[in-house]
Amino acid sequence: MAGASKAVADSRANLPFVYRQYSAEQLKQVLYKMYLIRRFEEGAEESYTRGLIHGTMHLSIGQEASAMGICMPLGEDDQITSTHRGHGHCIAKGAEVKRMFAEFFGKTTGYCKGRGGSMHIADVAKGNLGANGIVGGGIPIAVGAALSSKMMKTGKVVVSFFGDGANNEGAFHEALNMAAVWKLPVIFVCENNGYGMSTSTARSTAVKNIADRAAAYSMPGVIVNGNIFSEVAEASYKAVERARAGEGPTLIESKTYRHRGHSKSDRNRYRTKEEIEDWMSNRDPITLFENELREFGFIDDKGIEAIRSEVAQEIADGIEFAKASPSPDVSETGNYVYTEQA
Amino acid sequence: MDAMVRELSYAQAIQEAMAIAMDMDERVFLMGEDIGVYGGAFQVTGDLVERYGTERVIDTPISELGGAGVAVGAALTGMRPIFEFQFSDFATLAMEQIVNQAAKMRFMLGGEVSVPVVMRFPAGSGTGAAAQHSQSLEAWLGHVPGLKVIQPATPYDAKGMLLAAVADPDPVMIFEHKLLYKMKGPVPEGYYTVPIDKADIRREGRDLTIVATSIMVQKALDAAATLEAEGIDVEVVDLRTIRPMDKQTVIDSVKKTSRLMCVYEAVKTLGIGAEVSAMIAESEAFDYLDAPIVRLGGAETPIPYNPELEKATVPQVPDIISAARDLVKGVR
Numbered sequence: 253m254a255g256a257s258k259a260v261a262d263s264r265a266n267l268p269f270v271y272r273q274y275s276a277e278q279l280k281q282v283l284y285k286m287y288l289i290r291r292f293e294e295g296a297e298e299s300y301t302r303g304l305i306h307g308t309m310h311l312s313i314g315q316e317a318s319a320m321g322i323c324m325p326l327g328e329d330d331q332i333t334s335t336h337r338g339h340g341h342c343i344a345k346g347a348e349v350k351r352m353f354a355e356f357f358g359k360t361t362g363y364c365k366g367r368g369g370s371m372h373i374a375d376v377a378k379g380n381l382g383a384n385g386i387v388g389g390g391i392p393i394a395v396g397a398a399l400s401s402k403m404m405k406t407g408k409v410v411v412s413f414f415g416d417g418a419n420n421e422g423a424f425h426e427a428l429n430m431a432a433v434w435k436l437p438v439i440f441v442c443e444n445n446g447y448g449m450s451t452s453t454a455r456s457t458a459v460k461n462i463a464d465r466a467a468a469y470s471m472p473g474v475i476v477n478g479n480i481f482s483e484v485a486e487a488s489y490k491a492v493e494r495a496r497a498g499e500g501p502t503l504i505e506s507k508t509y510r511h512r513g514h515s516k517s518d519r520n521r522y523r524t525k526e527e528i529e530d531w532m533s534n535r536d537p538i539t540l541f542e543n544e545l546r547e548f549g550f551i552d553d554k555g556i557e558a559i560r561s562e563v564a565q566e567i568a569d570g571i572e573f574a575k576a577s578p579s580p581d582v583s584e585t586g587n588y589v590y591t592e593q594a
Numbered sequence: 595m596d597a598m599v600r601e602l603s604y605a606q607a608i609q610e611a612m613a614i615a616m617d618m619d620e621r622v623f624l625m626g627e628d629i630g631v632y633g634g635a636f637q638v639t640g641d642l643v644e645r646y647g648t649e650r651v652i653d654t655p656i657s658e659l660g661g662a663g664v665a666v667g668a669a670l671t672g673m674r675p676i677f678e679f680q681f682s683d684f685a686t687l688a689m690e691q692i693v694n695q696a697a698k699m700r701f702m703l704g705g706e707v708s709v710p711v712v713m714r715f716p717a718g719s720g721t722g723a724a725a726q727h728s729q730s731l732e733a734w735l736g737h738v739p740g741l742k743v744i745q746p747a748t749p750y751d752a753k754g755m756l757l758a759a760v761a762d763p764d765p766v767m768i769f770e771h772k773l774l775y776k777m778k779g780p781v782p783e784g785y786y787t788v789p790i791d792k793a794d795i796r797r798e799g800r801d802l803t804i805v806a807t808s809i810m811v812q813k814a815l816d817a818a819a820t821l822e823a824e825g826i827d828v829e830v831v832d833l834r835t836i837r838p839m840d841k842q843t844v845i846d847s848v849k850k851t852s853r854l855m856c857v858y859e860a861v862k863t864l865g866i867g868a869e870v871s872a873m874i875a876e877s878e879a880f881d882y883l884d885a886p887i888v889r890l891g892g893a894e895t896p897i898p899y900n901p902e903l904e905k906a907t908v909p910q911v912p913d914i915i916s917a918a919r920d921l922v923k924g925v926r
Contacts, residue, residue, distance in 0.1 A: 331671065365704030372702040381670060382703055386694050392660045393695060396667020396675075403623065403649070403673060423690070426660025433655065588705035589739050591763035 267548055269486035270324070276550045280559065282324065282481065283545060286316040286538050287563040289340040292349050295567045296339070296356055296370070300516065304575070305356045309370040310337040314479075314511040317537030318443050319344040321476075321484025322411055322506070325492045331379040331397050332411045333390030336371050337443075337510070338383030341413050346378035349566060353574035361577040367588060387448075388414060388421030391440070395427045398438035398501075409495045410438045411488075417448025419462045428469040428503065437495035439488070440503045443478060445510045450522040463505035471501045478508030479537040482544070509535070597782040605638045605775040607749035608714075611756040612639070612676060614785055616646055619674060622760060623650040625665055626678030626714075627658075635680045636716055636775050662688035662713070666696045666765075669711035674760060681727045682715035682769060685735070696765040697740030708763045712756070718771040718809060718859055719904055725896035728904075730860035732769040732807075733869075736836040742766045742790055743837045747811035749779040751834060754788030762790060771809040771859070793840035795847065799829035801922050803847040803854050805870050807833045810857040810909060817914035826922050836866055841873055848879040853921055855888040859908045862891025888921050890914060 264272045270279065293311045300309060312319065319340035323332070326345070334341040342352060347363065355362025356370055363375055374382035381397060384390040394412030401408040418424050419442055431438050442462045446452060459465055466473025474491070476483040484506055491502035509531040513520050520528070545551045602610065615622045624646075629639040630653040643651040654661040658679065665677040679685055685692065696709050719728035736743045742764055746752040752770065759766035796811060797818055806814040811832045818828035831847050833839065848854050854874055856867035867889035874880060874887065890909040898904055 333667075363704070364702060364706070367704045368702040374703050374706065376703065376706045381667075381707075382699070384695075386690060389663075389690060389695055392663020392691065393667035393670065395660070396664040396669070397671040398667075399664055400668045400671040400673045403668075404621075423659055423663060426655070426657035427663065429655060430657060430660055430664060588701045588703075590742075591700065591708050592705075 268482040268544070269489070270482040271548055271550070273489070274324075279545060279550050280555065282320050283538075283541060283551070283556070284559050284563060285343060286320055286481075286541060287559060288349060288566065289316045289319065289343045290538060291563050291567045292343060292352065292570075293339055295353070295571055297512075299356070299571065307369055308516045309356070310515050311512040312337045312340040312510060314531060314537065315443055315445060315508045316340055317481040317541060318478040318484055318506040318508050321481050322413070322441050322488045322504070324485040325489040326379070326409065326411065328378060329406070330409045330411070331381055332413060333381050333394040333397070334383040334413050335390065335415055335418075336383060336385055336387075337415065338373060338413070339370070342373050342375060342380050342383070345375065345380045347375040347380065350570035350573040353570045354577045357574040357577070358579060359574055359577035360580050361573070365588075366580050388418035388423040390414065391418065391423050391427040394438055395431045395436060398431065398436035399434065401437055402434070407496065408437070409492050411441055412438060413441050413443060415448065416442060416444040416446065416453050416457065416462060418442070419465060420456060428465075428471070428501070431501040432469040432471050435498065435500035437498070438501045439491045439495060440501060442503065442505045444505055444507050447514070447522065449514045452522070461505060463503055466503035471503055473503045473505065475505045475507065478506030479535050479540060481537065481541045508537070597784045597786070599780045599782045601778045602749050602781040603775065604749045604752050604770070604777045604779070605636060607753040607781045608638050608756055608770065609640050609642065610781070611753040613642060613645065615676070615757060615760040616650060618785065619760075621672065621674040622676065623652065623673065624676050624678065625652045625654055625661060627654055627656055627661075627680045629653060629678050634678060636772060638775065639678065658684045658687035659691060662691040663695065665711050665713070666691050666699070666709055669709045669765070670699060670707055674710055676712045676714065676760065678714045679716070682717035682731055683726050683729050685715060685731055692735065692741070692767070693738050697738045700764070701740060709765050710763050711765045712759045712768065713765070714768045714770060716772050717769045718773060719897045719908055720773045722899065722901060722904065724899040728897035730769070730858070730892065732767075732836060733860055733865045735767050736866070740765070741837060742835070743769070744790055744835045745769045745808040746834065747774070747808050747832050749777065749781045751788050751794070753781055754786050755790060755834070757785060758787040758790050761787065766790065769808065773809055777812070790835050791838050791840055793834055793843040794832040795829065795843065796832045797828065797830040799827040799851065801827045801851055801853065802918055803829045803831060803844070803851045804857055804914070804918070805831045805833055805844055805854065806857040807836065807866060808859065810859060813909065813911050814857055814914055816911045817918060820915050821918055824919070826918060828918060833866070833870075839869070839873070841877070844870060844874065845877045845879045848874055849882045852882050852884040854883065855890065855917060855921060857890045857909055857914055859892050861894060862889055863894065865891055867891050885921055885924060888917055890917055
C-alpha cells in the first residue's frame with residue numbers, strides 16, 4: 253500500500269508501526285471507518301429497538317481497532333470470512349453502510365437482497381465471503397479460498413476472522429492443521445473478547461492464550477492488544493507478507509472486548525458493570541487511536557469533529573436509503589436456492 | 595461416428611469421468627482421504643494421482659468436517675472440487691459444512707455466489723463393514739434445499755451424472771452403492787452427460803410400477819424377469835435423482851400400471867418411499883391406484899455384521915418378487 257514518503261517516514265522513525273507505514277490521509281481514513289463501524293452498530297441497535305429491524309444482532313462495539321487493523325494491509329482482491337459479529341469486518345473490507353442497513357431492514361437493495369440479514373452479511377465484490385451463523389463455520393471455508401488462491405496463482409491472501417468461542421470447535425483445529433500442512437496463504441484471526449456468549453475463556457479453554465494453540469500446527473502464534481490499532485495492523489502486515497511469500501499461515505490472537513452483550517437477549521449476568529465500565533472508559537479503541545493521532549500530530553480536534561459529523565451524515569443517509577428501499581416480493585421466496593439456469 | 599462403447603465397471607466409469615473432467619477444466623481437482631497413492635478405499639481414484647499429480651489429487655488428513663469445508667471454500671472461490679468421503683457414513687462428521695454452508699451459501703447471500711462442489715459418498719451395506727460403514731443416508735441430504743442428491747445405478751449413469759454434476763453450478767451429492775463398484779456395463783468413451791433431474795424407465799410394464807434407487811434398480815429388474823414368467827409385467831423406474839425428484843415420470847408410470855411399490859435400501863420410515871408415496875397420493879395418479887402403495891425398505895435397525903443378518907436387513911430379490919405377487923394379486 254502506498255504510504256508515507258521517505259522524508260516523512262524518517263521524521264516518524266520512533267513512532268509505532270502504522271504511523272511510519274501509512275500516510276496521514278490513510279490514518280484519518282482509518283479513524284473515519286472506526287467511527288463508521290461504531291455509529292453503524294449504534295444505528296442498527298437503535299433501529300432494532302424501534303422495531304425497524306427484526307431478528308437479532310451481535311454488536312462488535314469495542315472491537316473496531318481489531319477489524320480495521322487486520323484489514324489495513326489487505327488489498328481489495330484479498331478475501332475474508334467473517335463471523336456472526338461481523339459488521340466491523342464488513343465495513344473494514346470496504347462495504348457501503350447504506351447497503352448493510354438495507355440488508356438489516358430486509359430490503360432488496362441489501363447485500364444479500366434481504367435473505368441473509370446481520371448474521372450473513374457479505375460483500376463478495378469487495379472480498380468479504382460472508383459472515384457466518386455457525387461458530388467456526390467460516391474457518392475451513394477460508395482455507396478453501398486460500399487453496400483456490402494457491403492453485404490459481406492469484407496471489408490473494410485470505411483472512412479468517414473468528415471469536416474465542418470458535419477455538420474450541422473441531423473445525424478450527426482441522427482447518428489450521430490443513431492450512432499448515434499445505435502452506436496456504438491464510439491468516440487466522442481470533443478476536444478474543446473474553447467470552448463465548450456467557451462462558452469465559454478461563455472456564456472454556458485449556459490454554460491461557462489462544463495463540464498458544466498455533467504451536468500445535470507449526471505456525472506463528474501472535475498476541476496483540478486488539479484495542480490498539482497499530483499493534484493489530486503491524487501483526488497483520490507481517491502475517492500478510494508471510495502468506496504472500498508462500499510461507500504459510502499465521503494465527504493472530506487479538507485480545508479485545510465487546511461493550512455490548514452477546515446478542516439482543518443478553519442480560520450481562522456473567523460479567524460485572526465495573527468490568528464493562530473499565531473497558532469502555534479506559535480502553536476504548538477509538539479513543540486510544542484518536543489520542544495517538546492527536547499526540548503525534550496527524551489530526552486536531554477540528555479534524556476529529558469533521559470526521560464525526562461526516563460519519564453521522566453517512567449513517568443518517570444510509571438509514572434513509574434502507575427505509576426507502578423496496579422489500580422483496582413474497583412470490584420470490586424460492587429465489588437463489590439453486591442457480592437459475594437458462 | 596458414435597463414441598466407442600466398452601464394458602466398464604461402475605468404479606472405472608467414475609474414474610474415467612473424473613479424468614475427463616480434469617482434462618477439460620483445469621479448475622477441477624480431487625480431494626479426499628487416501629485417494630492418492632492408495633487409490634481410494636474402493637480404488638475409485640485408482641492411479642489418477644500418477645496422471646494428474648498430488649496438486650490435483652489431494653490426500654486430506656482424516657478431517658471430514660474441515661476437508662468438506664475446504665472443498666466448499668474452494669468451490670465458492672472459483673475451483674471445481676470433487677470431494678470423496680471414504681464412506682458415506684462419515685458425512686455425519688461433515689454435516690455442518692454440507693447442510694449449513696454448501697447448501698445455503700447461495701441463498702443466504704442473495705444469489706451473489708454459487709458453490710459448485712461435488713461430493714461422492716460410497717454408501718450401503720453388503721460388505722460386512724457393520725453399522726458405522728454401511729448406512730444409506732441419502733434421504734438426510736435429500737431433505738435439504740440447496741443440495742442436489744443423485745444415486746446413479748449403472749456404470750453409464752455413474753459417468754454421465756458425475757460429468758453433469760461437475761458442470762452443475764450448485765452442490766451435488768452423489769451416493770454410490772459400494773456393491774455397484776464392480777458391476778459392469780456399457781460406457782461410451784469421451785464426454786457425455788446424463789441429466790440430474792430425470793428418472794429413467796429401465797423396463798416397461800403394464801401391471802405394476804416399481805420405483806427403485808441405486809442397487810435396488812438391478813434387484814427390481816431381476817425380480818421383474820422372474821415375475822414376467824408368471825405373467826406379471828413390471829415397470830421399473832430408476833429414480834436416479836432424489837432431489838430434485840422427477841415426479842412426472844413416476845406419476846405417468848403409476849397412471850399406466852395403477853400399482854406402486856417403492857424399493858430402497860435406506861431405513862424404511864421417513865425415507866424416499868414415504869416421499870414417493872406421498873407425492874403420488876397428492877397427484878392425479880392417486881385416482882388410478884387399484885391397490886395400496888407398498889414400500890420395501892431397510893429394517894428399523896442399524897446394519898448388523900453377521901452376513902445372514904446383514905442380508906435380511908435390506909430388501910432382496912425374493913422379497914421384491916413376493917411383495918409384487920401379493921400386490922398384483924390383491925392379497926394386500
